[in-house]
Amino acid sequence: xxxxxxxxxxxxxxxxxxKSIMQSKxxxxxxxxxxxxxxxxxxxxxxLVFEQIPSLKGWTLDQLIFIYGFAQIPxxxxxxxxxxxxxxxxxxxxxxxxDRYMLRPMNLFFQVVSEKLQPDALGExxxxxxxxxxxxxxxxxxxxxxxxxLFILSVFAGAVIYTSVKLFFxxxxxxxxxxxxxxxxxxxxxxxxxxxxxxxxxxxxFLITWVVPFAFVAYLPASYFLKSTVSPGVxxxxxxxxxxxxxxxxxxxxxxxxxxxxxxx
Numbered sequence: 626x627x628x629x630x631x632x633x634x635x636x637x638x639x640x641x642x643x644k645s646i647m648q649s650k651x652x653x654x655x656x657x658x659x660x661x662x663x664x665x666x667x668x669x670x671x672x673l674v675f676e677q678i679p680s681l682k683g684w685t686l687d688q689l690i691f692i693y694g695f696a697q698i699p700x701x702x703x704x705x706x707x708x709x710x711x712x713x714x715x716x717x718x719x720x721x722x723x724d725r726y727m728l729r730p731m732n733l734f735f736q737v738v739s740e741k742l743q744p745d746a747l748g749e750x751x752x753x754x755x756x757x758x759x760x761x762x763x764x765x766x767x768x769x770x771x772x773x774x775l776f777i778l779s780v781f782a783g784a785v786i787y788t789s790v791k792l793f794f795x796x797x798x799x800x801x802x803x804x805x806x807x808x809x810x811x812x813x814x815x816x817x818x819x820x821x822x823x824x825x826x827x828x829x830x831f832l833i834t835w836v837v838p839f840a841f842v843a844y845l846p847a848s849y850f851l852k853s854t855v856s857p858g859v860x861x862x863x864x865x866x867x868x869x870x871x872x873x874x875x876x877x878x879x880x881x882x883x884x885x886x887x888x889x890x
Contacts, residue, residue, distance in 0.1 A: 631735055638739045665752070684821050687765050688851050694756025695850075696819045696843030699783030701749035707788045708743035714795035715805040721887045733882055734792075734875065766850045775860050776850065782860070783842030785867040787815070790837055793874035799881030811837050818843040838866050 717723045726736045760766045794808035814832070818839040822830045834840040841863045849855040 631732070634731070635735075635739045639742060642741050662748075687760065687763065689820065690756055691760035691765055691851060692821075692844055692847040693819050694753045694760065695847040696815070697749045697753030698757070699780050699842050700787055700815060701746045701753055702780070702784040703787035703791070704743050704746035704749060706742065707738045707791065708746070709737050709741050710788070710791050710795045711805070711808070713737065714798050714808045715803065718798040718885065719802045723882075723885060724887050727882070727885070734878060767853065771857075772850060775857060779846040779849075779860050779863055782864045782867040783846070785871055786838055786842050786863075789867065789870040789874040790839075792878050793870070796874070796878040796881040799885050815839040815842070820844065838870065841866050 713723065726733050729736060757766075761768050766772075790811055791808065794804055794811050797804035797807060814837050817825065817829065817833045822834065822840050822844055825833075830840075834845075841859075845859050846863050849857060849859050
């Protein structure tokens with residue numbers, strides 16, 4: 626079957642990539658530690674804020690730490706498996722490097738994401754998992770089997786949303802040659818979703834909820850696990866948004882590959 630062939634190819638390509646990065650173990654561990662400490666600084670910022678403001682729109686420090694950790698898990702998954710999409714936005718279309726994908730008899734998106742992993746993302750995943758585990762140990766979040774299933778579903782839907790946003794803005798490079806700045810601005814909006822959206826102005830809330838829907842990868846689904854008054858339907862909406870945005874992003878990417886002209890044309 627075709628999917629079995631792609632799984633086998635993915636395993637082979639990832640294995641070769643891991644062999645290449647392990648030739649420089651120092652760079653690997655330095656990158657991992659760098660991302661880990663970057664996440665620690667984000668948590669330290671929360672503590673500094675709460676030294677001055679004990680409650681933020683009714684949310685406690687422990688609750689915000691859970692939201693922060695929850696946000697890092699889908700982002701880390703996306704970062705680990707699809708980080709190569711950034712190269713489309715910055716240089717592969719402009720330099721004509723995308724040619725090599727066009728010459729192979731394989732799905733183009735598969736080729737892009739299977740070419741490399743981003744091990745630095747393990748720092749994000751580690752911090753996210755530790756913060757969520759801390760919240761569970763302190764009884765901050767509701768923990769039972771249905772919540773566990775919905776948690777896993779939400780994490781994967783969030784990762785799809787991250788990838789969809791990244792793919793959509795990267796694919797614009799097929800028309801404008803370099804879309805990196807637009808992707809950078811859009812992707813960094815995810816930082817807004819680490820905090821309750823009600824602390825922002827209406828315009829920003831609308832932007833990060835329905836235009837670039839990062840609120841659905843962190844704050845909104847996390848609220849369901851923190852407050853019994855929030856409906857589990859928010860996870861269903863998150864999946865609906867993930868499917869719609871993935872469909873749009875992949876369609877734009879596919880159309881872009883049809884107008885791709887290589888370098889010099």
